[in-house]
Amino acid sequence: MAVALALAVPAGAQAALPAGFWGVVANEPASPEEAATLREGGVEGIRVPVNWAAVQSSPGALPDWSSVDPFVRSAAEGGISVLPFLFGAPDWAVHYEGIGGGAKAPVSLPVQNSAQVASWREFLRLAVFRYSPGGSFWTENPLLPERPVRTWQIWNEENYKYFAARPSPSQYGKLVVNSFRALRSADPGARIVLGGLFARPKGGNKKAAPGRVKRTWFAARFLEQMYKTTPGVRGKFLAVALHPYSDNYKQLTPEIEELRDALKASRDPGRALWITELGWSSGHPSAANGYNKFEKGPQGQARELRGAFNLLRAKAAAWRVKRVYWFSFTDSLGTCNFCDGSGLFGAGGSPAKPAWSAYKSFAR
Numbered sequence: 001m002a003v004a005l006a007l008a009v010p011a012g013a014q015a016a017l018p019a020g021f022w023g024v025v026a027n028e029p030a031s032p033e034e035a036a037t038l039r040e041g042g043v044e045g046i047r048v049p050v051n052w053a054a055v056q057s058s059p060g061a062l063p064d065w066s067s068v069d070p071f072v073r074s075a076a077e078g079g080i081s082v083l084p085f086l087f088g089a090p091d092w093a094v095h096y097e098g099i100g101g102g103a104k105a106p107v108s109l110p111v112q113n114s115a116q117v118a119s120w121r122e123f124l125r126l127a128v129f130r131y132s133p134g135g136s137f138w139t140e141n142p143l144l145p146e147r148p149v150r151t152w153q154i155w156n157e158e159n160y161k162y163f164a165a166r167p168s169p170s171q172y173g174k175l176v177v178n179s180f181r182a183l184r185s186a187d188p189g190a191r192i193v194l195g196g197l198f199a200r201p202k203g204g205n206k207k208a209a210p211g212r213v214k215r216t217w218f219a220a221r222f223l224e225q226m227y228k229t230t231p232g233v234r235g236k237f238l239a240v241a242l243h244p245y246s247d248n249y250k251q252l253t254p255e256i257e258e259l260r261d262a263l264k265a266s267r268d269p270g271r272a273l274w275i276t277e278l279g280w281s282s283g284h285p286s287a288a289n290g291y292n293k294f295e296k297g298p299q300g301q302a303r304e305l306r307g308a309f310n311l312l313r314a315k316a317a318a319w320r321v322k323r324v325y326w327f328s329f330t331d332s333l334g335t336c337n338f339c340d341g342s343g344l345f346g347a348g349g350s351p352a353k354p355a356w357s358a359y360k361s362f363a364r
Contacts, residue, residue, distance in 0.1 A: 015317055020044045020081060022363040023325040024344065025277055027332040029070035034349045035078025038329070041356065042363025045081045046071065047153070047276055047325045051088035052123050059092050059119070063126045065137070072131060076144045083325075085153035085195065085276070086127065086179075087163060093119050097165050099215065105165040109155070111174040120175070121182035127152070128186035150187070153276065154179045155195035157243060159204070159222040161215035163195075169222050173230025180236040196241040196276040197222060199255040219255075220262035227266035239272035239322060245279075247293045249307035252278075256319055272322045275312065279327035280304045282353050283341030294338035301341070302354035309362045326359060 023045030030038060030046075038046075048071040055063045068084070075082045093116055094106040110116035130137050131149040138146045157163045158172045176192065183190035197219035198204075205221070208214035217225075219242060226233060240263065244255040256273070263271050285295040296304055305326065312324050331343035340347075344356040 017313065017316055018322050021316070021323060022359075023047060023083070023323060024329040025325050025327045026071060026329045027335060027339075028330060030074040030078065030329065031349065032074065032077050034329075034345075035074045035080060039078045039080055041360040043080060044363075045083055045323065045325065046075050046329070047083045047085060048072075048075075049088075049156075050084045050086045050127060052086065052093075052120075053088045053090035055126075056090060056123060058090075063123075063130070065130055068130075069137060072137060072149075073141065073144065076141075076147045079145065079147070081147060082131075082149055083151060083153055083193070083276070083323075084127070084131070084149060085156050086124065087156045087195070089116075089120075099161045099165050103162065105162055107165050109158070109164060109168065109171040109175045111171050111178060117178055121178055124152070124179055124182040125186045128183060128190060132187045132190065150189055151191045151193060151238065152179070152183060153193045153195060153241065154237075157198045158195045159217040159219055160198045160201050165215070166213050167215070167217055167222065169217070169225035170229035172222075173226045173233040176226075176233050176236055177230065192237040193274055193276070194237050194240045196243040196274075197259075199242055199244040199246070199259070218258075220258045223259065223262045224266055227268070234268065239274045241274045241276040243277040243327075244275065245277070245294070249304050249311060252308060252311055253315075256315075256321075260319060270320065272320050274323040274325075275321060276323070276325050277327040278308060278324065279342045281338040281341035282343075282355065283338065289337065292338055295341065298354050302358040305355050305358045306361075309358075313362065 022042055024043055025047045050068050054067045055065060072082055089106045089110045094108060094110055096104040097107045099105050110120040129135055133148040154176055159167045180192055199219045201216040204216040204218040242259055244252050246252065246255060263269055280296045280301050281294050282298040282301040283295040284297050285291040289295060312321055328342050330345045330349055331341055331347040332339040333347055344359055345352050
C-alpha cells in the first residue's frame, strides 16, 4: 500500500532526485548527433565498458585506448558524464575456463598472486592517467570540454559466471581494496562503485553439488559474504550497484529490499545504491528465443520502463538510490539473449522506440 501511495504522488511533489540520476549503458560509442539527442532527452550519464583484455593484450604492452576513447569523446561532446566499468582480465594474467555453451570466463579475479595484483593495479593507474583531471586524453583533445572521470566501477556482475567463472566474495573484496589503493595513488579524489551485482541469477540461492563449482550467487548473499570475509573493504567504496533483471518491474521491490537488508545486516545501512543496469527487450517472445521473459514487444518494453522508473523515483530516498542506468542505449546484437532488442533505439541508433519517449518523460 505504501508503494502504491508513493507512486500516486505527482512528480513535482516528490523530493528532488540527485544530479546525474538518469543514465544509459552504451555498448557502442554514440555519434555527436546521438550524444546530443541523449542529452536533450535528459540523459546525464553513460556507463561504458573498459575491458582490460582489449587495452593490454600482452604483458607490459603500452595501453591501447582505442576501444575506450570514442566513448569518452562522444560523451564529452554531448555534455554527459562517463561511468567506466573495468573488467575482463586478459588470458596472460588470469587463466580462463569453460562455463558451458562454449563460453569461457576468468577462473578467478586478478588477486591470486602478487603478479596479478600488480598488473591489475597498474592497469587502473594507467586508466586514471588517461581520463582523470589533466589526463592524457584531455591534453590530446584540447578542444573538447573536459569531463574527467572521478568515479570508477570495479568489475561487472562479479557474482555471475560470465564475468567470473568461480565467483568468490572474498576475492572480490580483495579486488576492491587493491583497486581503491591503486586509484587513490593516482588520483586522491577517485571514488569506487562496486560492480553491478546480478540480483537473482538462476541457481544463485543453492549450494554447489558435491564435486561441482558454484557458478552463481544471489546478490544479497554475495554482498554479505564480501563484508564478512574482507573486513578491510568497509569504507573503500561510494556505493553498491545492482542489476535487478526480472520478469517485470514489480519484482524490483523484493530484489532491492533484499539487498538493503543485506547492507543492514552488514552494518552498512546508509550505503548508496546505484542501479547500473536495468532493462527489457522490445523483441517478441517466440519458440526461437525460448519465450524469453525479457522479451516484451515495443509497447511492453515502454510499459516496463515506466513502471520501473516510477517505482525507483518514488523510492529513491527510502532505498538510497542515486543513479539509474537503462540497458541499453541501442540494441546490442549478439551480446546476450535479449540484448538484440534491449535498446531505447535500434541498432545503429535508429529508429527511436516507444521506450525512448517513456524515458524522456522522466529524465527531462
